[in-house]
Amino acid sequence: xxxxxxxxxxxxxxxxxxxxxxxxxxxxxxxxxxxxxxxxxxxxxxxxxxxxxxxxxxxxxxxxxxxxxxxxxxxxxxxxxxxxxxxxxxxxxxxxxxxxxxxxxxxxxxxxxxxxxxxxxxxxxxxxxxxxxxxxxxxxxxxxxxxxxxxxxxxxxxxxxxxxxxxxxxxxxxxxxxxxxxxxxxxxxxxxxxxxxxxxxxxxxxxxxxxxxxxxxxxxxxxxxxxxxxxxxxxxxxxxxxxxxxxxxxxxxxxxxxxxxxxxxxxxxxxxxxxxxxxxxx
Amino acid sequence: xxxxxxxxxxxxxxxxxxxxxxxxxxxxxxxxxxxxxxxxxxxxxxxxxxxxxxxxxxxxxxxxxxxxxxxxxxxxxxxxxxxxxxxxxxxxxxxxxxxxxxxxxxxxxxxxxxxxxxxxxxxxxxxxxxxxxxxxxxxxxxxxxxxxxxxxxxxxxxxxxxxxxxxxxxxxxxxxxxxxxxxxxxxxxxxxxxxxxxxxxxxxxxxxxxxxxxxxxxxxxxxxxxxxxxxxxxxxxxxxxxxxxxxxxxxxxxxxxxxxxxxxxxxxxxxxxxxxxxxxxxxxxxxxxxxxxxxxxxxxxxxxxxxxxxx
Numbered sequence: 246x247x248x249x250x251x252x253x254x255x256x257x258x259x260x261x262x263x264x265x266x267x268x269x270x271x272x273x274x275x276x277x278x279x280x281x282x283x284x285x286x287x288x289x290x291x292x293x294x295x296x297x298x299x300x301x302x303x304x305x306x307x308x309x310x311x312x313x314x315x316x317x318x319x320x321x322x323x324x325x326x327x328x329x330x331x332x333x334x335x336x337x338x339x340x341x342x343x344x345x346x347x348x349x350x351x352x353x354x355x356x357x358x359x360x361x362x363x364x365x366x367x368x369x370x371x372x373x374x375x376x377x378x379x380x381x382x383x384x385x386x387x388x389x390x391x392x393x394x395x396x397x398x399x400x401x402x403x404x405x406x407x408x409x410x411x412x413x414x415x416x417x418x419x420x421x422x423x424x425x426x427x428x429x430x431x432x433x434x435x436x437x438x439x440x441x442x443x444x445x446x447x448x449x450x451x452x453x454x455x456x457x458x459x460x461x462x463x464x465x466x467x468x469x470x471x472x473x474x475x476x477x478x479x480x481x482x483x484x485x486x487x488x489x490x491x492x493x494x495x496x497x498x499x500x501x502x503x504x505x506x507x508x509x510x511x512x513x514x515x516x517x518x519x520x521x522x523x524x525x526x527x
Numbered sequence: 528x529x530x531x532x533x534x535x536x537x538x539x540x541x542x543x544x545x546x547x548x549x550x551x552x553x554x555x556x557x558x559x560x561x562x563x564x565x566x567x568x569x570x571x572x573x574x575x576x577x578x579x580x581x582x583x584x585x586x587x588x589x590x591x592x593x594x595x596x597x598x599x600x601x602x603x604x605x606x607x608x609x610x611x612x613x614x615x616x617x618x619x620x621x622x623x624x625x626x627x628x629x630x631x632x633x634x635x636x637x638x639x640x641x642x643x644x645x646x647x648x649x650x651x652x653x654x655x656x657x658x659x660x661x662x663x664x665x666x667x668x669x670x671x672x673x674x675x676x677x678x679x680x681x682x683x684x685x686x687x688x689x690x691x692x693x694x695x696x697x698x699x700x701x702x703x704x705x706x707x708x709x710x711x712x713x714x715x716x717x718x719x720x721x722x723x724x725x726x727x728x729x730x731x732x733x734x735x736x737x738x739x740x741x742x743x744x745x746x747x748x749x750x751x752x753x754x755x756x757x758x759x760x761x762x763x764x765x766x767x768x769x770x771x772x773x774x775x776x777x778x779x780x781x782x783x784x785x786x787x788x789x790x791x792x793x794x795x796x797x798x799x800x801x802x803x804x805x806x807x808x809x810x811x812x813x814x815x816x817x818x819x820x821x822x823x824x825x826x827x828x829x830x831x832x833x834x835x836x837x838x
Contacts, residue, residue, distance in 0.1 A: 365538065366545025369814040369821075373776040375549075377798045378806050382553050382563060458672055462780050465674045466795060481675055485784075488678060489686045499675035507670035 258515045261508035268505055271321045272328040280306075280315060283322030283475045287313030292491040308493045310484060316494060319475040320501050326476050327505070330387070330460055331453050334394030339449050341395070342402020343441075347433050349403065350410025361407075364400040372397055373459070380468045387470055390463070394456050405448055409441040443520040451513035454506040461502050477502050535825050539818040546814045547601065550807050551594050560584060563803035564610065606808035611800035616808035620790065627782070627789030631774045633705055634712035638770060641713065642720025643763055649721060650728035651751055661721060668718030673777055677711045677784040693785075708785045712777045716770040723766050727759040761831070768824045772817050 253259065271278060293309040294301040301308065307316040349357040376393050383389045413419065414437065422432050463469040464478025472479065477498040484494035554560045561580050585593045600607070606616035649661040684707065685693035692704050731737060732755050740750050775791075782791035790809060797805040 362538075362541050362545055365542035366549060369542050369817045370546050370549065370810060371772065371775050371813045371817070373779050374794060374806065374810045374813060377779075377794060378550065378553055378803075378810060381798055381801055381803060381806060382557050454670065458670075459776075461672050462674060462776075465672070466780065466783060466798075468798060478672070478674075481672075481678065485678060488682050492682055495675070495678055499672060499679075502675065503667075503671040506672075507666060510666065510670055 258508075258512050261511040261515075264504050264508040265512065268324055269328060272324040275321050275325050279318040279321040280304075281318040283314065283318045284473045285314060289313065292487065292494065294491070295493050307497050308491070310480070310494045311487055311491070316480075316497055319480055320477065320498060322475040323477045323480070323498070323501070326387070326470060326474065327457060327460065330391055330394065331456050333391045334456060335398060335449050335453060337391070337395035338398030338452075339402050339445060342399040343406050343438075343445055345399070346403045346406025347410055347437065347441075350407040351414055351429070351433055351437065357407075360403060364403050367396070367400040373462070376459070376463065377468060380463075385468060385471045390460065390469060394459070398452055398456070401452070402445065402448065405444060406441055409444060410437055413437050413440050443516075447513055447517045447520060450509060450516060454509040454513075457502060457506050457509070531829065532822070532826060535822055539822055543811075543815060543818055544598075547598060547811060548594070550810060551597060554803060554807065555590065555593075560586070560803075563801065564607070601811060606811070607804035609797070609805040610802040611796065612802075612805070616805050619793065619805065620808060620812060623788065623790050623793050626787060627778050627791060630705065630708055630712065630781075630787060630789065631771065631778060633709045634774055634777070635716070635767075635771050637709055638713035638716035639720060639763075639767060642717035643724050645717070646721040646724025646763070647728055647751070647756060647759075649725045650732060653729065662725075665718035665721045668714040669722075671714075673711050673715060674780050674784055676714060677707065677781060680707050680711060681784075708781050708787060711784075712774060712781050715777065716774065719766060719770065720763055723762045724759065727762040728755060731755045731759045761828075764827070764831075765824065768820045771820065772813075775813055 287309070290305070290309050290313040291311055293305050293313075295308045296303045296306050305315045305317070307320070310316055310319070345360050349360045376397070379393045379396075380389060419432060419436055422436050427435070460469060460476070461478030461481075464476040465482040467479075467482065469478060470476050480498040481495045484491065488495060554563055557563070561577065561584065564580065564584060581587065585596050588596070604617060606620075608614060609616050609619055612619050645661050645664070649658045652658045681693050684691045691707055692701075732751075737750055737754055740754050741747070745754070778787075778789060779791035779794055781787065782789050783795055786792075794806060794809055796802070797809070
């Protein structure tokens with residue numbers, strides 16, 4: 246019994262999926278499951294330690310921050326923002342990138358040239374610096390953040406989808422579909438898209454970790470979502486100066502980021518191996 | 528080979544032009560660009576000065592001409608004046624660059640020196656304990672936010688144990704001040720190196736010629752290092768350029784945490800002071816440096832791999 250369970254855990258990414266499911270669950274139900282109001286200031290109880298330490302209490306299981314706010318509640322309160330930013334920006338970026346990649350790879354020609362030169366231009370811009378330029382011009386905020394992450398993720402998707410489309414469009418089944426009189430649109434949607442959807446899903450999954458890390462870094466630098474809304478990066482940044490007094494206030498948000506990113510990376514790796522018959526060890 | 532390189536140079540220049548077009552579009556995207564170039568002082572500014580800025584930025588001319596003039600300025604090395612520092616952008620960058628380059632190179636070497644050998648050993652010990660430990664190390668490095676690693680290191684080695692200084696570059700060649708920033712900065716690239724070297728090595732070790740060499744009686748060590756490793760080196764080599772470029776993202780964060788007086792701090796200060804010329808100048812210079820590095824990489828490829836030379 247035990248060995249069967251262990252086999253299952255080793256073969257399937259059970260733990261990463263559980264962590265991600267927990268993240269999505271707390272993102273949806275955050276207002277109801279968090280023990281306290283995330284932004285509720287309680288100056289009497291500043292820097293209360295977590296419950297297992299002396300002076301800690303179960304009312305604040307992971308302790309309180311420099312304004313007496315409950316850390317567990319703030320971590321849960323940061324989940325919706327993290328999930329929303331990732332889902333919205335990845336969806337936008339992947340949608341634009343896949344469409345452009347399909348079109349450029351299938352039709353080629355002048356559109357291909359123009360799009361690929363645009364991709365080149367985006368690729369030489371250093372990611373974090375161009376984000377800072379965008380934040381400087383448009384100001385801080387959630388829409389700006391989502392827009393900038395979408396802008397950064399589409400060029401990679403174009404490259405990938407274009408290369409896959411190029412390799413698929415000269416296959417025999419595509420030629421036969423053309424002979425049978427299928428329109429270009431139908432060929433792209435019915436015959437080519439199913440062949441590339443795996444790799445798109447894998448890349449999108451692997452990309453989420455990077456977006457979460459960048460979002461956290463921006464919040465840490467103070468260029469992310471403005472206060473007082475809790476984000477994990479900002480929680481760490483705010484507590485930097487109290488490192489010697491209250492390690493838990495920086496430690497737990499960091500653990501939250503690391504677990505989520507690790508799960509995303511792990512799941513992406515697993516799917517890539519799974520979808521690739523040469524790597525699947527059957 | 529000459530044609531190949533000529534084409535690469537051409538494409539690189541086009542990409543750079545495109546990047547500058549993106550920056551230019553951003554500067555014009557919010558209406559009057561003068562707000563970006565003057566900064567906080569633009570509130571309640573003297574109308575005469577305001578008009579003067581308009582002329583300076585060629586706002587009286589059509590937009591394509593504005594872009595061409597801006598491009599011309601940059602090509603002649605005039606990136607404009609920084610809003611906060613009140614002096615030429617290029618001068619400010621040149622002053623701060625050595626600090627970032629020194630840190631970047633130390634981290635780059637450290638990341639390569641740790642990541643590549645670990646990747647090789649991880650591949651040759653596939654499925655064993657060493658492989659699992661090395662891959663966990665890689666997974667951690669790619670998942671944990673680097674500013675958090677930095678804080679944990681500061682807490683452990685500076686606040687708690689008092690072994691290392693918590694920040695700043697120090698006077699002269701202060702070796703101890705480099706340890707924490709470089710280690711933090713190098714972890715992520717080391718993880719990338721490890722993974723890519725491991726995959727590449729596994730692929731080569733599985734190939735026919737390696738099996739043949741083994742069957743012929745060549746020793747395991749010789750096969751690993753002479754046959755496999757030399758052929759597996761291309762992916763990590765490609766990665767190294769992207770790592771060097773990617774370290775920039777890291778330096779912006781690390782220099783903020785460790786109070787390092789380099790370009791990353793400059794970028795953050797520029798952001799807070801709404802200093803568009805400075806931030807745009809930094810972006811262009813990094814972009815141009817990247818184009819040059821990619822070009823060098825292509826040339827190195829052509830030297831290493833004869834098949835590319837004759838395309």
